[in-house]
Amino acid sequence: MFEITWRIYNLFVIALAIIWRRLLFRTMVIAVTGSWGKTTARECLARILSADSSITKTLGNDNGRRGIPRTILRARPWNRYLIVEIGVDRPGVMWRGAFVVRPDLVVVTCVEAEHMENFSTLEAAAREKAKLVG
Numbered sequence: 001m002f003e004i005t006w007r008i009y010n011l012f013v014i015a016l017a018i019i020w021r022r023l024l025f026r027t028m029v030i031a032v033t034g035s036w037g038k039t040t041a042r043e044c045l046a047r048i049l050s051a052d053s054s055i056t057k058t059l060g061n062d063n064g065r066r067g068i069p070r071t072i073l074r075a076r077p078w079n080r081y082l083i084v085e086i087g088v089d090r091p092g093v094m095w096r097g098a099f100v101v102r103p104d105l106v107v108v109t110c111v112e113a114e115h116m117e118n119f120s121t122l123e124a125a126a127r128e129k130a131k132l133v134g
Contacts, residue, residue: 010066017069017100024072027079031101033086033094033129034109038063041109042085053080063087068097086132090118094131106133 021029032042039061046057056075058067063085075082086097111126119125 013066013069013073014100017072020075021072021100021102024075024077024079024082026077027075027082028105029082029084029101029103030105030107031084031086031097031103031132032107032109033088033132034107035112035114035125037109038085038087041107042083045081045083045107049081049083055079055081055083057083058085061085061087065093065096068100072100088128091124091128094128098132101132103132108133 030045032038032045034041042057046055049055054076056071056079058071062070064087068084068086071084072082084101084103086094086101088094088097108129111122111129113122114125116122116125119128
């Protein structure tokens with residue numbers, strides 16, 4: 001029973017994040033992904049952009065399927081930028097993040113042999129990260 005309730009809650013949060021993202025039409029959404037360097041790139045972007053604009057960004061390393069909707073839901077309409085860090089550790093995961101975030105700008109830090117136990121080749125990892133672009 002608890003497992004069903006938790007799944008319904010997660011689906012509800014994701015649905016809210018999808019709707020809220022569509023309402024943030026004045027906010028530029030920047031997605032940051034890559035094999036490594038995501039958090040550093042996100043923090044650098046946040047520091048630069050927050051100098052003269054209000055921003056919301058991913059907190060800590062909360063860049064998975066539960067953290068992405070929470071980041072979107074923390075954004076406010078007066079935020080000029082929303083910086084969302086998106087991490088993937090296996091094939092078939094990026095489309096979810098791309099669908100929820102719908103970024104205006106994508107930063108891919110690098111594609112390296114990270115999580116190669118789940119990706120057959122480096123090209124497979126690059127294809128998965130490219131799903132965020134379009």
